[in-house]
Amino acid sequence: MAKRQSWWLWAAAALAYVFLYLPLVIVVVYSFNDSKLNAEWVGFTLDWYHKLFNNREMLVAARNSMVIGVVSALAATFFGALAGIAMHRYKLRLLPFLVLTPIAIPEILMGVSLLIFFVLLNVTLGMTSIILAHVAFCIGFVAIVVRARMQGMDNSLVEAARDLGATPWQAFRLVTLPQIMPGILAGGLMAFTLSIDDFVITFFTAGVGSSTLPLQIYSMIKIAVTPEVNAISTLLMVLTLCLIVLVSKVSPGALRAE
Amino acid sequence: MQERLGKWLLSWPPLAYLVVFFLLPSLIMMFAAFRYPGDYGGLMPLTSEDPATGKLVLDITLDNWRDYLTLESFVRLVDEPLYIELFIKSLWYATLTTLICIAMGYPLAWLIARSPKKYRDLMLLLVILPFWSNFLIRIYAWMILLGPQSALSKAINLVVTAFGHEPVSLLFTPFAVIVCLVYVHLPFMVLPLYANLEKHDMALLDAAQDLGASAWQRFWKITWPLSLPGVYAGAALVFIPALGxxxxxxxxxxxEGIMIGNLIKQQFLETRDWPFGAVLSIMLTGGVLLMAGLAAAVGRGKQKAKQKHG
Structure with missing residues (x-):
């Protein structure tokens, strides 16, 4: 089957990979560059990382991002796992629609409608509103991963457990849950990653003093391009990469589920 | 009975959460399009505080609703061609992005699908990986690449000035927007295309070759028509987020490069004319629904045609 592909196909694919990776590589390389301009290589330095760790605003933003990420991932995992199981087991109409639409529509629509919603309800914009918003869009991703895991599960095991006298709850807790646990874990890590990375929805639901890392990066690059941004970008990429490796170890194939 | 209880326990918590934090806010936004802007931005309130009791009272009634609800913002949208033009421009940007993504993603997806099995997962992972890096970082990377100091800018300007033109700036132009939109959305095109191409029966191509079809004919008569569901799925996944x-x-x-999303952001955060922002959001939703409906309808039509022809 492995026919030789024509050279131009390889060239096109290679170009596509270069297109995908060159920008990221440049960001990483320039984060170690001893020059204020992102123009040419001058020499190696860790100054930008040093500056970063002395930047109070950045540290506060990093802490906010972590808190928001952990809390929203936990909540989204709970709701999303329930939704994923329910969507696999029962023929539902409204739930799949509500779970999948937030993923499908442009983020800005969800951002502005939540902004109106929180302001009308007199909810002060800040960490709480950001977390509530993040949970809403992360539920869908967790649900999809968990549902995919349920679909790959052997149903006869649950039936066997029931035949042997297990109550539905016991069958769920002792048979279903351990089997779909990798999916739930992968979904949770994915939710954490999405929350840490989210910019658009956070932008509309954040208030004074609740800046996150993406918001901080945004305000920095709106003013000027500085290598400090390269440094924080590199660190964030490393963090995301670690999380992705973790997800794929926990549940191979989960990343492609979406 | 237990079955019903289980269904109820599983589906209610996520359903309730999403009704409160997704459905309700969306409906409130639709409704906001028909309201008047407030004196200091936002929305003109529908309730007021009773000075005697200090309780909130609903001011809007069946008799006076005309004082509170209006089509003014919709009229403004239709009256001022600027907004519609910006929307059409955004549709054009999203279409262009989708087309470029197809042109770039197709060879890549095809090659991955035809590679030995052991390399496929890695090649696919390499496509997805950039998508998982922070969205702003990916935009920022292009700020460096297209900036006036970059090698790309210098090379292009060398050519441009050699032909006797003024040096051009790549950053802060529609060109930069399209490049970045393609960059951000390319994985969404490759994944569904790959999923489709991987399933193709290679025997068809071999048969066509035996019967004397050229490589070009084999692609346009067999591979391309079979891959259309993947193309439509990818197009929807690229077009919809790109539009907004x-x-x-x-x-x-x-x-020069602003899109409808910038106008929506401006209405909500800077001008603070929420009713008009809501009208623009409804227009964007309309564009999204149209595209999603179109992709679904074309997909269904193809399926029916396939069933008919056996």
């Missing part, structure tokens, strides 16, 4: 994008044009597009 505001961060890319905001950061990298300058004044």
């Amino acid at each position: 994008m505001f961060a890319v044009p905001d950061i990298i597009g300058g004044t």
